[in-house]
Amino acid sequence: MHFNLINMQPYGNPHYFVFLMIGLIPIILGLYYGHRFKLYEIAFSLVFLFLIFDGDKWQQGVSLLIYLLLELLLTYCYLYYRKNWANKTWVFYLAVFLAIVPLILVKVQTAFPQAKIPGVLAFLGISYITFKTVQVIMEVRDGAIKEIDLVTYLRFLLFFPTISSGPIDRYRRFAKECDAAPKRAAYLTDLGLATRYLFQGFLYKFILGWFFGTYWLPKIERAALIAGTANGGLKLSWWLLAYMYCYSMYLFFDFAGYSLFAVAISYFMGIHTPMNFNKPFISQNIKEFWNRWHMTLSFWFRDYIYMRFTFFAMKKKLFKNPVRLSQAAYLLLFLVMGFWHGLSWYYIVYGLFHACAIIINDCWLRFKKKHKDKLPANKYTKWLAIFVTFNVVCFSFLIFSGFLSQLWFGWK
Template identity: 70%
Template sequence: MINLQPYENPQYFIYLLVALLPLVIGLYFGKRYKWYEAAISLLFLFFIFDADKWKQGVTLIAYIIYQFAVTFAYQHYRQKTGKANKTWIFCTFVVLAILPLAAVKIWPVVPHKAGIDIGFLGISYLTFKTVQVVMELRDGTIKKVDPITYMRFLLFFPTISSGPIDRYRRFAKDCDKAPEREAYIKDLGLAVKYLFQGFLYKFILGWLFGTYWLPYLEAQAIIAGKGMPLHLSWWVLGVMYCYSMYLFFDFAGYSLFAVSISYFMGIHTPMNFNKPFAAHNIKEFWNRWHMTLSFWFRDFIFMRFTFFAMKKRLIKNRVRLSQIAYIVNFMVMAVWHGITWYYMVYGLYHAFAIIINDIWLRYKKKHKLVKHNKFTEAVAIFVTFNVVCLSFLIFSGFLDNLWFNVPLGK
């Protein structure tokens, strides 16, 4: 059977680009064929959830119906009450929007019959979209959600499985009109560029780091670490760097594919990565790494918690408030990844890394310790890179295997 899971093999792109050709021609001549776009989206969604994944497809349909009910029930309530809507009702709708994803994350740690799966590919990123819409309806930044546009927004197949996470207002501006010809020609150039860059990242560099080198380094780390305290060896350092490179090139390659296909379709899906390993500090890293996710957490977790705590005067000291907000933000992110010790440690690690970074920046500014030059910038990048790579080693779960699944001294 042909594997048509999103961006998993070069054959997928042949079918996809052939299918997109009529849409591309239409956009070139200033026409957007919405019916054809919908048909292509449904076709490739069918390929994702066919065969043994049909149960996930049924779950997706039920999920979309559920989220439509939540979103439009809240929109009706918001329009009926205006600015007088109650906070507890808003919070209830947010919880309802998050509930399916929360159930999927909790399910693995709840005793249940083997083989029963309640999730589907892409549930996390769909939930980010639905929660964002409910929150922006509350804020008034979204006045009204159009059902057809909302359906297209949720089921936009280039990004459905792993992002990038688009925003409804931005998507709505693109999806109803065809771009000007000159602008679309420029988009096609970028689409081709991102497509080939994605092939380089995912199928060459990602394969080298993740498939060719990483298993060997992990095996050597386990062999060399036997009998050593905590099973640590120089091989573990190799695993740390190799996994970090694999994680970046594989995910950045996938994101480039999603952006590329979006541009072919005349939709400007935002970029997800911007040279993250060139960051000078950990906060700058999060402004460059998986940007649509980090900005989503910034806007809808960090800022919301901060405003709530300030309004209720829970924490008077603004420095302490921001520190607690970082911890809340990254612990929510950790739980989203999964309920395991290494995800929790990963979340706390980044929260405290940013807190320490902020303390250092305030201290440096106050005492005027170091002037910026090429040497200090190089040191900052080097330190940040290694701090990040260590966090990815924790995130990978390899230490769980190394320490807890391999008996010490054997």
């Protein structure tokens, strides 16, 4: 059998898992017998990080090292300031801004190549390392984190199962588990879950994700473009609907499969990386959907943008009406989320769409609570709520896909 060492992107092909499982054997045996081989884990992670940035991606590896040095310097400078000087708000805002500047520049460079921003800033995983750094700076400011062990922090930032696309862990939770070995009974449970998540990930990403994304989606896309160019009217509408559902399924199974792989490998290593998806398509409203979809990201945005803005606005008395405050916070939250995905119009509209959907949903929930005695509540209304939410979400994914832009330029 021939193994392609060039294409070693995380969870991209079966070859990757062969090398991965071989490398995991000493870790699994050590944890089974109650020992955590920290030096081996560090070396193991560094080897797979090297494989990610090998070949023509070596510049991304250099960028990662430079970025790590900058983020470490920034984090420890702010920690020193917080421990030895006054807790000035403007210093905190400056630290957060400096932490996210490279990510902002990468997004600008992607959207506007003519800006000629040095490409050395971009590398795989910059978003998730930035999220982790900002989280630590904010919790240092709150006093929740008082000390940061350098080795633990580096392992947290460079934890390779999750480095490219999450899930997003929290430093304090990670630090509790990364040094000690779990008890054998608990680890055997983890091994069972890891195996289950691994095979579920294969089903999602390499079978269902392949069927919807590689096999079916291009055919629907071509048919929709042909109908759009010919001004097919009703025919285009049906193909567009098919594209919407097919792309939504592909997006879920591909990303959920990746996340299951990351969680599975983490469990093999005795680290309980949080789950990212929890049956999102059975949500009965859009707020519940965001409590089930890409949960670590939505909870990160909730804790570090929505709640922070809400507390700031309450302290400054920017809004007299708490309903208007929550609505403004939702608009800010999802606008930032849209910009984080990219500076293309469809990402921004996607964010605003979800903000409006949650605001409308909150209005409906308040109305429903006020008139609960007059409105029916049974299994039929439950399924109707799931159906409506599912279609609202799928339509948002159609916006997110950018396919509407492709159709528009085809018409032009």
